Amino acid sequence: MKKYIQIIPLFVGILAISAFLVFKDKPNPEFESYALSVNEPIIIDHTSVELFDRIPDEYIQAASQLKMLFMDRSVGSNINDGLNCLRYPSSDRNTPNHCKRYNHPDARFSVDPSELSWSRGYDRSNFDFDFFYDTWEKMTENFIRAMDSGQYPGQYDVYSFQFSYLNVTDNDTIADPNNGFFANRPGDFNDVYDLERRIAQHPDKVFVFWTTSLSRGIGNAVSRDFNNQMRQYAIANNKVLLDVADIESHDPSGNPCYDNRDGIYYSNGNISENYPDDGVNYPAICQHYTSEVDGGHLGSPSAGKIRIAKAIWVMMARLAGWNPDGLPAPTPTNIVTPTNTPIITILPTNTPVPTFTPTPTAVVTFTPTPTSAQGGGNDIYVSDIDNLSDNINSSYWRARARVYVASDGQVVSGANVYGTITYNNQTYTANCTVPTNNSGFCNVTIIVPTSASSALFRVTGVSQSGFSYNPSLNVDPDGDSNGTEITLTP
Ligand SMILES: [Ca+2]
Ligand SMILES: [Ca+2]
Ligand SMILES: [Ca+2]
Ligand SMILES: [Ca+2]
Structure with a gap:
């Protein structure tokens, strides 16, 4: 037994030296010319x-x-x-x-x-x-x-x-x-x-x-x-x-x-x-x-x-x-459309200053909905709700409702819309604020598992200073909602 113990350090030493030789050889000359251009x-x-x-x-x-x-x-x-x-x-x-x-x-x-x-x-x-x-x-x-x-x-x-x-x-x-x-x-x-x-x-x-x-x-x-x-x-x-x-x-x-x-x-x-x-x-x-x-x-x-x-x-x-x-290099996404944008070159100097076109966002023109509203000029109400839901993948879809807010047939900016979205017997808060850009609407969105085939969006309140919410005036010109509730499906 003692004899073997004496041999072990020698054996370990040989192993270490061979490992060193193996790894010393490792940097393959093939790798020394990197394709860095x-x-x-x-x-x-x-x-x-x-x-x-x-x-x-x-x-x-x-x-x-x-x-x-x-x-x-x-x-x-x-x-x-x-x-x-x-x-x-x-x-x-x-x-x-x-x-x-x-x-x-x-x-x-x-x-x-x-x-x-x-x-x-x-x-x-x-x-x-x-x-x-x-x-x-x-x-x-x-x-x-x-x-x-x-x-x-x-x-x-x-x-x-x-x-x-x-x-x-x-x-x-x-x-x-x-x-x-x-x-x-x-x-x-x-x-x-x-x-x-x-x-x-x-x-x-x-x-x-x-x-x-x-x-x-x-x-x-x-x-x-x-x-x-x-x-x-x-x-x-x-x-x-x-x-x-x-x-x-x-x-x-x-x-x-x-x-x-x-x-x-x-x-x-x-x-x-x-x-x-x-x-x-x-x-x-x-x-x-x-x-x-x-x-x-x-x-x-x-x-x-x-x-x-x-x-x-x-x-x-x-x-x-x-x-x-x-394969060619993967194409990036989210690129500004290259048309109408100057190609930037670094040399020579005095190149024109590049200008960039921001990604266009959808422009939506809002046609005020004519209503037969009886309310006074400071009554605020929902003038339309539309279903903008879409599929995400096999597991989820996006429940989205667009809510238009009006007063006396005219767009109201900056109003807060309060609501809920219910699916699978669970109710979630779904609020949005109409931007101050005269679009007259805002979107509420919630991600829904595909185990629920539909979701119910319900407006629970609208607020804007100087106006009072009158839910009895809520209306939907296309009839896909009653102005207060809409069923959302992708
Ligand atoms: Ca400079
Ligand atoms: Ca509608
Ligand atoms: Ca956003
Ligand atoms: Ca959020």
């Missing part, structure tokens, strides 16, 4: 995530040898956690709990466990994350100055920073055609043109552009416009784009998600919101990816940070030369 746009969006399971081993290897840096705010830290989750050899074994929470506090937003599954480890030890945040102007200036000082790209093959959802609030100028990130302005540290002059000094490196992270509340016009500008820019200029906003604003089945000002009550178990419908569907992070009511952190549940981490691996594999099945 980008001659076409590489757009990584929600349709790219499913490619993750198809990355060939050799390209996972090659991608893992690229030195990559991304800089970001707290959501970037969540994404960094997601990359760390994928280091584990599989999603099943010893993986931290924060990596595999597929259940959501609201079961409608739980995801299939397969979204959080992987079956090998993905070594991200060459991928670095640094915190980086400020106003968008300061971030642009600081990054450019750091490039001038030689700090970036430095040792990195692939480098980037992301503007967060806090850079695209209603007050931010980042999407302004004259003063935003894509405006060619005087000054050497303030826009994409200034950044591109530095990027051009490193033709052997890849700068990755990102759309912003999104929250439940941002979702607004600024985030929508900036992210559309970014997509258009990336396509026009053969850039690599990590379209985080597109990934976050599509659920795992590919359905779009919109901001929380939708007239739909939402609770995460602790906090709830019930913002009136602002009449616009702004792309926003899906509830599937965040448990926050207004924010957009990806900490819990796990699906958002895992899907973005998977997308990063798809992107890195493509930068390492992988062309999945020779």
Whole structure:
């Protein structure tokens, strides 16, 4: 026995040396010539995530040898956690709990466990994350100055920073055609043109552009416009784009998600919101990816940070030369229609300032409904309800009612509509506010499981200062409701 014990250290030593020799040989020369020249746009969006399971081993290897840096705010830290989750050899074994929470506090937003599954480890030890945040102007200036000082790209093959959802609030100028990130302005540290002059000094490196992270509340016009500008820019200029906003604003089945000002009550178990419908569907992070009511952190549940981490691996594999099945780059969604928008070119200088057309929203003209109302001039009532419900997928449909408010046959703006939607013997609050744009209507919406074939919407009140609600005047000119109640079916 003693003899064997003496042999063990020798045996272990031999094993270690052989392992060292094996791994020392590992960097295959084939992987040393990275395909880092980008001659076409590489757009990584929600349709790219499913490619993750198809990355060939050799390209996972090659991608893992690229030195990559991304800089970001707290959501970037969540994404960094997601990359760390994928280091584990599989999603099943010893993986931290924060990596595999597929259940959501609201079961409608739980995801299939397969979204959080992987079956090998993905070594991200060459991928670095640094915190980086400020106003968008300061971030642009600081990054450019750091490039001038030689700090970036430095040792990195692939480098980037992301503007967060806090850079695209209603007050931010980042999407302004004259003063935003894509405006060619005087000054050497303030826009994409200034950044591109530095990027051009490193033709052997890849700068990755990102759309912003999104929250439940941002979702607004600024985030929508900036992210559309970014997509258009990336396509026009053969850039690599990590379209985080597109990934976050599509659920795992590919359905779009919109901001929380939708007239739909939402609770995460602790906090709830019930913002009136602002009449616009702004792309926003899906509830599937965040448990926050207004924010957009990806900490819990796990699906958002895992899907973005998977997308990063798809992107890195493509930068390492992988062309999945020779397919063309996935086409991004949510792009401003390219017609009538000038293509942005970086060089030569003195290019005209690009202008961007915001995504058109449906214009609805409201024809005041003639009524035989008897009420006085300050009586307010419902002049029409229409069913705008539609199917989402095999599990859910969207119950939506459009409610018109009038007084004495004329449109009333700014009125609050209070109501309920009932299905499967459960009643939910469904309120909305008529915008002050003379449209005269607002929409109430609620997501309904297909176990209920219909839902009943009922107006319980209408308020607007200077008016009094007179439900006996409620009317519907098409007869699909009685002015107070309507049955909704997809
Ligand atoms: Ca400039
Ligand atoms: Ca809401
Ligand atoms: Ca909205
Ligand atoms: Ca109607």
